[in-house]
Amino acid sequence: MKKLLLLFILLGMTDLYYLQAQEASEKKEPPAFMNDSADEDYKYLRDEETAEEYEKMFAQNLKFIGLNADKTVYLSLGGSYRPRFESTINENYTTEDDSYYSHRLSLHTNLNLGEHFRFFGELFHGFTSGGEERSLEDDELALHQAFVELSIPSKQNEFVFTFGRKQLTYGAGRLLDRRD
Numbered sequence: 001m002k003k004l005l006l007l008f009i010l011l012g013m014t015d016l017y018y019l020q021a022q023e024a025s026e027k028k029e030p031p032a033f034m035n036d037s038a039d040e041d042y043k044y045l046r047d048e049e050t051a052e053e054y055e056k057m058f059a060q061n062l063k064f065i066g067l068n069a070d071k072t073v074y075l076s077l078g079g080s081y082r083p084r085f086e087s088t089i090n091e092n093y094t095t096e097d098d099s100y101y102s103h104r105l106s107l108h109t110n111l112n113l114g115e116h117f118r119f120f121g122e123l124f125h126g127f128t129s130g131g132e133e134r135s136l137e138d139d140e141l142a143l144h145q146a147f148v149e150l151s152i153p154s155k156q157n158e159f160v161f162t163f164g165r166k167q168l169t170y171g172a173g174r175l176l177d178r179r180d
Contacts, residue, residue: 027055079107102128121146
């Protein structure tokens with residue numbers, strides 16, 4: 001797992017020098033990151049002329065990897081790392097003190113096979129120090145999302161069929177929401 005994380009960081013740093021060389025006033029902002037990584041869309045990077053209009057983002061080479069000549073088949077890689085340190089004093093009104101470090105790591109891939117078929121997969125790893133398992137933060141390695149999406153265009157709408165395990169958002173998330 002550590003080797004995979006190190007490889008991911010090293011590949012992402014290949015574009016680091018571009019971030020300092022460009023002026024934000026001349027370039028458009030790239031599309032904002034979405035709450036759900038499955039909703040992110042990097043098709044604007046397909047055409048090199050269009051991509052030049054946008055400010056270069058960190059690890060852009062991983063966000064759009066064309067797999068054929070006309071770049072209709074492409075791969076997108078990404079992930080997130082969320083470290084956290086928490087400390088409580090006199091927990092539950094006792095003399096116990098508790099401190100622990102935890103992190104959550106997720107890596108995802110999005111394979112688009114043309115305009116109407118894609119595969120998305122996301123792995124998740126959670127770790128908590130201190131030996132005491134905290135069920136919400138600990139997870140050795142889990143398949144968080146994995147689905148195949150098929151879209152069928154029609155004259156007025158587009159029908160999208162999703163098969164597999166997908167994270168869903170329900171409105172504003174007041175009653176039911178995901179825990180990322």
